[in-house]
Amino acid sequence: MEPAEIALTPTDPALSYEELELAFRNRGMPLEAMRYDITPTGMHYLLIHWDIPDLDLSAWRLSVGGAVDRPIELTLDDLRRRPAVTMPVTMECAGNGRARFSPRPEGQPWLHEAIGTAEWTGTPLRHVLEEAGLAEDVVDVVFTGADIGIQGDVRQEYQRSLALEDATREEVLLAYEMNGRPLEPQHGAPLRLLVPGWYGMTSVKWLTRIEALTRPFDGFQQQAAYRMQQGDELGAYVTRMAARALMIPPGITDYPFRRRYLAPGPVSVRGRAWSGYGPIVRVEVGVDGAWSDAKLDEAVGRYAWRGWTFDWDATDGSHELSCRATDEAGNSQPLDQEWNAQGLGNNLVQRVVVHVQR
């Protein structure tokens, strides 16, 4: 079924062994897992900057301090006794698509697969902040994880902040369960922040400290990393997930080329779409560049992806399928993506070549 001579397409610049090590540690979701509303825990994407920390869960506490009236310290049981919320949330890495930029920025070399949708259970952050009593002049709330490493010449704990108005949104959780079970270590056990609608770097894992600041937070991961950098210009901050649709590549595949083959005739092309800026209102599917609307399912949740289906009558020959989402705010996806130095926010339209043959 295959042409005799096929070449694999070399990465440009050549992927390094170090980046390959990152790729194996930091797992993608196989795209066919979009057939499940909720991603099985072992298929959800992972991005861990350094190592998974070796936490003593019996000694673990969450401290809430800084510019507050009443600093508090909470055990996991304290958190579990608070009001619990369970909700499906789609999460995506800000670097998803990094290796599809040209030239390829160095670092975790995601193609398309840094996504997942889990049912997260936790307690709303804002009630905990209210209990601690934020000072009137608080501007940022800083979240510190137990993971330690070096990045950009800086030895650091992993830290990200949210502006006060984002930190106190009702959907922001302190999450201790994923898909009905305690968090596995790689997902931040025993507790992580969960910020629905935002790229994953915001949802700090292995959370140990929350501190209220009366000045803007100036940490590395907030000010140097996660910026739409061009040369020396750090550029805009990366925050919410850009609108995106992805399809499950139809047909069957070959190893190791991952080409797609299917028989001519009716085929139901399926996928998911999401945006951090509002509900998805439209998904279009392109067949060799001609676009048509896909049929939309109900969204899995307010902050979770929406399924879509496109009925295609596949004809003999090779075809390029593509898909793009539009959200309620009118955001859609580019056919050509502007490059940035950190390889962030790439929501370039996905293209899948399929070979239709009897």
Add this chain to the structure above:
Amino acid sequence: MEPAEIALTPTDPALSYEELELAFRNRGMPLEAMRYDITPTGMHYLLIHWDIPDLDLSAWRLSVGGAVDRPIELTLDDLRRRPAVTMPVTMECAGNGRARFSPRPEGQPWLHEAIGTAEWTGTPLRHVLEEAGLAEDVVDVVFTGADIGIQGDVRQEYQRSLALEDATREEVLLAYEMNGRPLEPQHGAPLRLLVPGWYGMTSVKWLTRIEALTRPFDGFQQQAAYRMQQGDELGAYVTRMAARALMIPPGITDYPFRRRYLAPGPVSVRGRAWSGYGPIVRVEVGVDGAWSDAKLDEAVGRYAWRGWTFDWDATDGSHELSCRATDEAGNSQPLDQEWNAQGLGNNLVQRVVVHVQR
């Protein structure tokens, strides 16, 4: 803390985008997960040749036929009503270490991380075979998964066989639970074969058919793939896991280089070791090429890895740590590994460079 100019090490030949897609789908276990006796489900390695099949679990049946007296068909409930065995099993991909060969054979580009140890629950295969009544002249038993794809120009179901004497060993299970829960789709739901001590390709996922043959099985995955190939010479069959020790790289790391830094003084270097040919009896740790014995823990199980610890007094400067295992049968690990075309069975000694500084 970092030298000003550091270059990442390019893959040779350059890794392809297709292989990178494989790397994200086929997940490695972060080596620090060796701190857990049992690998959390979401960190166990995965190797899926093509796509995860879309099975209708309500319609799923296991058929047992071929050269048997009484062909049978079993539901999952039928299998769950049979005697159950739970045991920890260490599993490794036969291609683990493929990208460490030079030149790098094409395909799933594992470095070290294609391992994991889970608690598997299932029912012994041999009782099911006895119930079906194997003909006297059976030589091979063939296991077929529901995954379909193309490899080596052959469109195929995934199929592997075991010789009669291997198929009827008491430790071979039809497994329906992993770590106390039903299999997740990517691990073969609803049922997989589990062959302790063998490389993972033998433990067929999404199992649908078992057939007894009175002639040797000649399927692609049995006769063409998984051979220690040199040029046109297909070479020996790959079967049981070679002896191997791996260490958790000590200290902290930097992104994206994955270099290791630690402070001078006592450090406990830890890891795991296993072999498909018998219990591990010795682990040695090399410090700049000088080898000493590590202390061995009890094995996690008859077919599961054994922990080890080496107390090292780290001194200023850069050092190369390494480790190697020896099993009861006298098998150990090479310092130089002979190349083979499919990139299989590479149990080359792991080397980890650490930078010791205040």
